Amino acid sequence: MISFENLVVLLVYGATLSGVWALISSGFTLIFGVCRLLNLAHGGLFIAGAYIGLSLIKGFGLDPLTSTVLSMIAVGFIGSGVYTGLLMKVKEHEVTVVIITLALALIIEQVILLMFGEHGIIFPPILAGVVYLGDVPLPAMRIFGMAIALAALFLLGLFVTRTRIGREITAASQDVEAATFIGLDVNRLFIVTMFISSLLAGLGGVLYSQIYAANPFLVLKALIFAFAIVILGGLGSVKGSIVASFIVGYIMTVVIMFLGARWSELFALLIIIAALIIRPSGLFGVRE
């Protein structure tokens, strides 16, 4: 029988971790699903959000909330700028896209190392303090971060299903040629998709650094986790990525609680492999 304290920790901490992973993985799968681009620089955008945000606080004296908003918008523009300046020209060549985006990820890592050093950074939280649920202390920033992540994902869902441009993006993701034939500006839609995807990654990075900490070496770790979650959820399926993020997040939290922290990442990856053996296209992927 699980205790009340363990249940609360499980629910809240699991949701926080899952929410942050959902932000990064949904953006990653959105790009693939719509633009058919495997953007390996996505982990770099995730961490860039944290470092840009911290620079705004230290350089301009902004408060954490304002710098969070500005940094995620900045990352959005960086992502769409990368697409416009580099990827748009080579998007037909998948291997070239992989090479370019991987190189970008490493460049981002090195730039951060040169500018900020190898030390991790802790972003001042938007909300400080602790909230007690019974006897269980819960950092306010965790709860707030979880709420923000869930709200962002909800808004993403609304955007994709309820807005015109969202429906156009969905159409383009289903058939690029058909979308072109009916007069949709596919490149503009791709740029918007990159912007949204990068914005989500930037938001994820800022939230992550407020709850935990960010360091340059997370560029590749974030990419690996996002990629694994996206594969589990089904490449191109935003819904799949969100569900997979919560599966992975809760598995890790349960394992930390009952088996030990050292097993958490291993178990998460084992579950991903097992799921893919059973359903190779992922939970919500489309069979080709």
Place this chain on the structure above:
Amino acid sequence: MTGKEKTNVDRRSFIKYAATAGIAAVVAGAAGYFSAPTRTETITRTIPAGEVTRTVTVGGQTVTQTQTVTVITTPTRPPPKPPAGKTEVRIGVLAPLADRQGKVQENAARLAIEEINAKGGILGLPVKLVVADDKLSADTAVSEFRRLVTAEKVDVMIGGYSSGVMTATMEPMAELKTIFLADASSPAHARKVGANYDKYKYWFRITQNNGITFALDGIEQIDYLAANGVKIDKLYVIRDEHIWVDEWEPLFTDLLKRKNIQVVKSVKIPRGYTEYEPLLIEANRLGAQAVFNMLAISGTGDVLAKQWSTLKLPLLLMGHDLAAIDLGFWQSTGGACEYEIFMADGGVVQTAPPTPMCKSFIENYTKKYGYPPEAHQGYGAYDAVYLYKKVVEEAAAAGESNPFDSDTLVKYLERYTLGNAIELTRKVAFYPKGAWGADGTRWDHDLVWGDEYVKNWVAQWQGGKQVVLAPAWLKNADLKLPPWLK
């Protein structure tokens, strides 16, 4: 002889004898004046060689005394000369230069060499620094070691950081018979020397103590807290999942048992782990008074400090966290590390330098590079250069045919042992051949551990600075408890 003549003779004799006696009395009296009273004076001053003239008052009379003083310097023979054909001394530094623990070694060695060259070098020879990057790779370290010794002709090697890399590097060291004044904490290195002394005797650990001593330092923290009114009887351990902890955790747990202190749980965490809050909540639920960390590899000590400071549970944060030793830890945690108790590896906290040489090293390093030594490896490298200079000069003064010969220098290095530390930036001494450590294994050529030598001091973050809490002779602050614990 007539009577009158006899009388005249007697009178003359009397006068002669009386005069003699009188003169003798005068001489004796004068001698008495000059020889008494006998005083012994100890004059402590610098006396230049040559004649010394001084004026003293003897019996009310001013007397000028002149004495010739010959000042004896050691050695009395001419200064030793280097071996014929040797034109310079080459010191190698092999370390991970992309990391601050490696870069600081290069910087510190360079500073030491500049200072030594400014004073004439070693045996009158200029000293040159040769640097190589081991890139934290055993393969790279081995090949670079060989290159430095065979191609660059270094006379001595300084460096290291990773225990795994050090284990590999000891092989070319042994093969090429090169003195290696080393960093890295694994007990395995000293055990190699103990197991095959003749092969590995060139290795001396100078930067920090054998990793087993972390267990002893941990107990020191517990004892310090107890002495300051903070009783710990339950500990929650958060440790790296790494061999460096495997080697000393059993000893630590055993020592805790003897003090009736229970380890309520020991949690291993992988590299990059960040979910400390559930662990802290669990520690509190299990009744621990403190979380004892054993972290170096995880790389997320800043997250632990931050989450501990956020939750404000009735738990002390103590132990060994490599991140907490970093001077930038305060900034990187946003001050969340305030009140964290940690071990100051390598025996130096910059606010309390243990020796005058340490103080001036910190000042000169800061002046030269614009910031203080970034890691404790800097003290080890600086000491290594000066120690090498010292033993080479001693070997030369003793008349050794080749004072740079490694086999020769091993003997001179071994003289700096228990009871005969050399004061550098720390008081450095090495355990002798055949020494056994606290864990029952061989500690040959390990850095001697102790209050009078090098230890990981009990330290704490207070007000943005690292302070020393113990030992008493070095402390510069008292324990401060987090306000939420009072």
